[in-house]
Amino acid sequence: MPDTQVVELGYGGNERLMMNMGPQHPSSHGVFRMILTLEGETVVAVDAVIGYLHRCHEKLGETLTYVQYPSIASKTDYVAAMTSELAYVSAVEKVAKLEVPKRAQYLRVIAAELQRIASHCLWLGTWCLDMGGALGGGATVFLYCIREREMILDLFEELTGARLLYGFHQIGGTRYDAPAGWDTKVRATMDFMAKRIDEYEAMLDRNAFFLVRTQGVGVISGELAQAVGVSGPLIRGSGVKYDVRRAEPYSSYQDFDFVVPVETAGDCYARYLVRMVEFRESIRIVRQALDGLPEGPISSRPGVKSVGQVRVPKGEGYARVEGARGEVGCYIVSDGGPKPYRMKWRGASFSNLAVLPHIVPGHKVADVVAIMGSVDPVFGEVDR
Amino acid sequence: MTLPPVAWHAIEAFVVLNALLILVAYVTLLERKFAARMQSRIGPYYVGRPHGWLQPIADALKLMLKEDIVPTASDRWVYNLAPIVFLVPCLLIFATIPFAPELGVADLNIGVLFFLAVSSLEIVGLFMGGWGSNNKYALLSAMRAVNQIISYDLPFVFVALVPVLLAGSLQMSAIVAAQQGLWFVAYPVLGQLAFVLFLVATLAAENRVPFDILEAESELVAGFRVEYSGMKFALIQLGEYAHMLGTSFLGALLFLGGWSGPWPAWFGPIAFLLKAVGIFLLVTWVRWSFVRIRVDQILAISWKLLLPASIVLLLATGFVVALRGAGGA
Amino acid sequence: MAHNGGGTPGFLRETGQLVGAVGRAMGITLRNLFRRPVTVRYPDVKRTYPDRFRGILALTYDRETGEENCIGCRLCEYICPPQVIKVEMLKSEKRNYAKTFTLELYACEFCELCVQVCPTDAIIMLRTFDLATADRRSMLLDKDRLHALGMQFEPSWATGNKLRDMQAPPKPAKAAAEGAKGEAKEPAE
Numbered sequence: 074m075p076d077t078q079v080v081e082l083g084y085g086g087n088e089r090l091m092m093n094m095g096p097q098h099p100s101s102h103g104v105f106r107m108i109l110t111l112e113g114e115t116v117v118a119v120d121a122v123i124g125y126l127h128r129c130h131e132k133l134g135e136t137l138t139y140v141q142y143p144s145i146a147s148k149t150d151y152v153a154a155m156t157s158e159l160a161y162v163s164a165v166e167k168v169a170k171l172e173v174p175k176r177a178q179y180l181r182v183i184a185a186e187l188q189r190i191a192s193h194c195l196w197l198g199t200w201c202l203d204m205g206g207a208l209g210g211g212a213t214v215f216l217y218c219i220r221e222r223e224m225i226l227d228l229f230e231e232l233t234g235a236r237l238l239y240g241f242h243q244i245g246g247t248r249y250d251a252p253a254g255w256d257t258k259v260r261a262t263m264d265f266m267a268k269r270i271d272e273y274e275a276m277l278d279r280n281a282f283f284l285v286r287t288q289g290v291g292v293i294s295g296e297l298a299q300a301v302g303v304s305g306p307l308i309r310g311s312g313v314k315y316d317v318r319r320a321e322p323y324s325s326y327q328d329f330d331f332v333v334p335v336e337t338a339g340d341c342y343a344r345y346l347v348r349m350v351e352f353r354e355s356i357r358i359v360r361q362a363l364d365g366l367p368e369g370p371i372s373s374r375p376g377v378k379s380v381g382q383v384r385v386p387k388g389e390g391y392a393r394v395e396g397a398r399g400e401v402g403c404y405i406v407s408d409g410g411p412k413p414y415r416m417k418w419r420g421a422s423f424s425n426l427a428v429l430p431h432i433v434p435g436h437k438v439a440d441v442v443a444i445m446g447s448v449d450p451v452f453g454e455v456d457r
Numbered sequence: 458m459t460l461p462p463v464a465w466h467a468i469e470a471f472v473v474l475n476a477l478l479i480l481v482a483y484v485t486l487l488e489r490k491f492a493a494r495m496q497s498r499i500g501p502y503y504v505g506r507p508h509g510w511l512q513p514i515a516d517a518l519k520l521m522l523k524e525d526i527v528p529t530a531s532d533r534w535v536y537n538l539a540p541i542v543f544l545v546p547c548l549l550i551f552a553t554i555p556f557a558p559e560l561g562v563a564d565l566n567i568g569v570l571f572f573l574a575v576s577s578l579e580i581v582g583l584f585m586g587g588w589g590s591n592n593k594y595a596l597l598s599a600m601r602a603v604n605q606i607i608s609y610d611l612p613f614v615f616v617a618l619v620p621v622l623l624a625g626s627l628q629m630s631a632i633v634a635a636q637q638g639l640w641f642v643a644y645p646v647l648g649q650l651a652f653v654l655f656l657v658a659t660l661a662a663e664n665r666v667p668f669d670i671l672e673a674e675s676e677l678v679a680g681f682r683v684e685y686s687g688m689k690f691a692l693i694q695l696g697e698y699a700h701m702l703g704t705s706f707l708g709a710l711l712f713l714g715g716w717s718g719p720w721p722a723w724f725g726p727i728a729f730l731l732k733a734v735g736i737f738l739l740v741t742w743v744r745w746s747f748v749r750i751r752v753d754q755i756l757a758i759s760w761k762l763l764l765p766a767s768i769v770l771l772l773a774t775g776f777v778v779a780l781r782g783a784g785g786a
Numbered sequence: 787m788a789h790n791g792g793g794t795p796g797f798l799r800e801t802g803q804l805v806g807a808v809g810r811a812m813g814i815t816l817r818n819l820f821r822r823p824v825t826v827r828y829p830d831v832k833r834t835y836p837d838r839f840r841g842i843l844a845l846t847y848d849r850e851t852g853e854e855n856c857i858g859c860r861l862c863e864y865i866c867p868p869q870v871i872k873v874e875m876l877k878s879e880k881r882n883y884a885k886t887f888t889l890e891l892y893a894c895e896f897c898e899l900c901v902q903v904c905p906t907d908a909i910i911m912l913r914t915f916d917l918a919t920a921d922r923r924s925m926l927l928d929k930d931r932l933h934a935l936g937m938q939f940e941p942s943w944a945t946g947n948k949l950r951d952m953q954a955p956p957k958p959a960k961a962a963a964e965g966a967k968g969e970a971k972e973p974a975e
Contacts, residue, residue, distance in 0.1 A: 144897035205748035216496040234840035376950030380865040746815040
């Protein structure tokens with residue numbers, strides 16, 4: 074495990090300044106405190122403090138039943154709620170050895186990939202907002218991305234009735250089925266999104282200002298990535314081809330044809346390229362899933378009739394999904410009742426943030442913001 | 458009834474100052490609406506439906522009614538004086554700008570020099586604000602500001618001297634008179650290059666994105682202004698926008714011909730205003746399109762790119778003027 | 787913008803790239819200047835909410851008889867994750883009622899689990915969310931208020947039975963499937 078890096082710049086005579094970034098800060102992506110030690114403009118050491126958003130999810134998992142918890146699971150990674158719920162219900166289904174009908178699996182895939190697009194829209198918008206300022210070009214990209222994200226949220230609103238925290242999954246399948254005419258709307262939205270992604274790339278891809286802020290900044294080497302345990306676009310931007318959808322396919326992902334993007338540079342720009350490709354691959358998967366959507370029931374269990382309805386036999390199991398930020402996992406220990414005995418979340422952002430003390434020292438204060446944005450943490454996942 | 462000249466000047470100054478304040482207020486509304494349309498939204502809308510006409514007035518009233526908070530650990534005198542020291546030079550530059558051949562508070566024969574010199578004085582107010590706030594963010598921002606503005610004032614001055622050379626005088630009305638036939642921006646290569654460099658230097662000297670590292674909301678949360686609220690904040694905002702407008706007016710005067718053009722004389726001042734607002738909108742358009750760059754990159758651009766380019770441009774202009782003078786008009 | 791010391795051609799190429807990038811970005815901003823804004827001028831203009839919109843909660847009356855649908859069974863109280871519903875049952879000869887029914891809307895998560903579990907389609911969600919108030923106590927909805935809201939606003943599509951039918955195959959199809967041993971499964975809509 075490599076040591077946390079503290080860079081000695083030897084300014085000779087300059088005092089070190091300890092500056093606090095957060096927990097209330099426009100670009101800390103949530104409540105996150107970083108105690109930076111600065112020499113001039115250069116960061117020499119980073120001390121990260123988390124826990125400001127702790128809401129006792131793992132305890133809630135022990136007090137709420139299997140019927141109640143999926144609605145709450147969306148609140149861990151609230152930006153990509155579908156994948157969080159999917160982790161929980163997959164874990165329970167693994168322990169209970171439940172079969173999920175094919176139509177439900179395809180609906181889950183559509184929901185997860187639409188959620189990935191929406192989450193990456195938010196990532197791009199907030200990253201440019203941090204780098205460009207609330208009164209500048211960053212705000213422009215932010216509003217464009219939010220405009221597109223709203224279209225996907227409209228799709229989810231038609232499907233489930235809610236825009237951010239869905240309660241779409243349940244043990245054994247999904248709670249809602251696609252309404253009439255929904256797939257036409259999804260297809261139209263996907264075509265529209267593809268054109269808008271072209272616009273974002275035109276605005277940013279070869280933009281000298283953007284390149285100069287992101288190339289060479291926050292380089293994570295492949296070895297460091299694997300040693301610290303990052304996942305998702307961070308590890309794929311550092312040259313390691315690891316995607317849970319390919320490593321351990323869940324929910325019929327093996328039926329779909331998609332490319333897992335890998336870049337070797339390991340800097341913020343590489344992670345940007347990885348996520349932009351993931352945009353387009355998600356659109357491809359959604360189109361394939363809609364084409365192949367089978368008829369059938371959406372749940373292998375009857376509809377929810379009472380709170381203690383689902384009883385899971387004794388056992389334990391771990392399920393992981395490829396969330397927008399990385400590998401989201403849920404570990405359930407069951408003792409045969411309607412509630413888990415123990416539930417543990419593996420938050421993708423929690424492990425991703427562990428890489429910060431290794432890569433931030435040596436950079437300037439402005440780069441800290443760029444690096445935070447490209448790591449893309451959501452503190453619901455970190456603090457749970 | 459004839460008043461002594463002092464009284465006339467006082468009245469002119471009063472009128473110009475008031476007109477300026479109203480113009481600055483409504484230019485903020487214009488910027489907000491323009492930026493909003495570029496971002497697929499509408500800007501201020503509720504206050505004074507349907508176009509938000511009363512928004513600047515509402516903002517001014519709100520700021521006037523806010524509580525005046527002075528941090529206990531701040532340097533009292535420096536903190537309280539900083540907004541005034543910041544605002545006064547920004548308003549003073551308008552004294553030298555003539556709005557029509559005989560209309561202007563003081564058409565000095567060293568007009569451009571006075572403008573450039575006084576407009577640089579805002580740095581003092583800026584640094585006072587950053588220091589007096591006793592806040593690490595403010596201090597960091599103030600240090601960056603001094604770095605950036607001083608670095609960019611040099612190419613700014615050199616580029617502003619190009620029209621001066623072409624016109625042969627520092628007096629603003631003389632520069633406009635020299636553009637009766639052809640605006641300086643239309644000069645073959647020199648004019649366009651000088652105009653582009655002027656815009657870049659303006660962006661940096663005004664702390665506009667992509668050079669707004671000093672106020673970087675997402676890093677330094679309003680920079681040197683972070684501890685100011687209420688009327689002091691209003692003064693700082695006023696000063697910033699007045700300075701922005703001032704350099705827009707200067708750009709319109711130096712490069713776009715001021716009030717001259719193919720229209721009757723009474724339309725001149727209005728055309729001048731429109732040109733200045735046009736430059737302002739151009740700068741706004743750039744501002745809302747780009748992310749910002751780091752402070753060391755900003756300084757690199759200034760010292761390695763803009764300064765040599767502006768010096769070369771100035772030398773070339775001198776050369777051209779000398780040749781023109783030697784060969785006749 | 788580091789120069790690569792490649793001399794004049796490198797410098798010109800980089801400047802050309804910069805100008806191109808600047809032009810592209812500004813071009814896109816300009817294009818968006820002429821697009822229609824996407825703002826919905828709430829509250830002057832309200833957008834249409836989809837059928838399944840999960841808005842504020844309400845209690846319903848039976849369409850034919852005009853009786854209250856709620857039988858006071860307290861299933862919604864047990865299933866509510868933040869426990870915002872409190873019900874007291876009133877026993878009666880033919881059927882039970884709810885004596886009191888309070889719902890703390892300020893703590894409600896709008897997860898629709900209570901709607902899902904209700905056996906008589908008594909509690910539903912409405913297609914509106916406009917209950918902004920300056921006093922939190924007015925968002926503690928009691929039974930009369932819930933019934934009044936149900937009469938005042940448009941209901942959303944979801945009721946308990948509809949959701950349960952969506953999740954499990956409807957009985958006639960299941961009987962036919964079991965009887966015929968075929969897979970005539972109706973698409974759940």
